[in-house]
Amino acid sequence: QVQLVESGGGLVQAGGSLRLSCAASGNIFSTSAMDWYRQAPGKQRELVATVTKGGSRRYADFVKGRFTISRDNAKNSMSLQMYSLEPEDTAVYYCRMGINLRDYWGQGTQVTVSS
Numbered sequence: 001q002v003q004l005v006e007s008g009g010g011l012v013q014a015g016g017s018l019r020l021s022c023a024a025s026g027n028i029f030s031t032s033a034m035d036w037y038r039q040a041p042g043k044q045r046e047l048v049a050t051v052t053k054g055g056s057r058r059y060a061d062f063v064k065g066r067f068t069i070s071r072d073n074a075k076n077s078m079s080l081q082m083y084s085l086e087p088e089d090t091a092v093y094y095c096r097m098g099i100n101l102r103d104y105w106g107q108g109t110q111v112t113v114s115s
Contacts, residue, residue: 002026002099008079009093009109016113017083022095022106024076032098034071034078038091038111045094049080062088085113 008020020036033052039045049069050058057069066085071078078095090113095106 002028002102002104004095004097004104004106006093006095006106006109009111011112011114012085014085014087014113014115016085017081018085018111019082020080020093020095020109020111022078022097024097024099024104027100028076029100031073031076032101034069034098035096036069036078036080037094037096038089039094039108040091043091048093051078082111085111087113087115089113 002024003026004022004024006022008018010018012018031053033050035050036048037045038048048060049067051069051071066083068081092108092110094108097104
């Protein structure tokens, strides 16, 4: 069994920063790409950032250089450092990992940015 546990969400003022973390545990034999998604109220879940096992990173256009995704292969973990947060970034953020040829999702963590 594999589980993902997220942490680091919260309430922050516009212009502030937050760091989200996601750690996998269980019987992990292989990993592939890891992603962060987010879902705002009334909207579809959208991809925020991706990091491959080799460390290549891709970001959604709306990130505009404000977020940094990273991963630690030895610890089966990942993070999303967010700077210059905007009210439009308010959403539940989910981590996704490819583990043992399957997709696993975190439970979601709320990020609320006040104006």
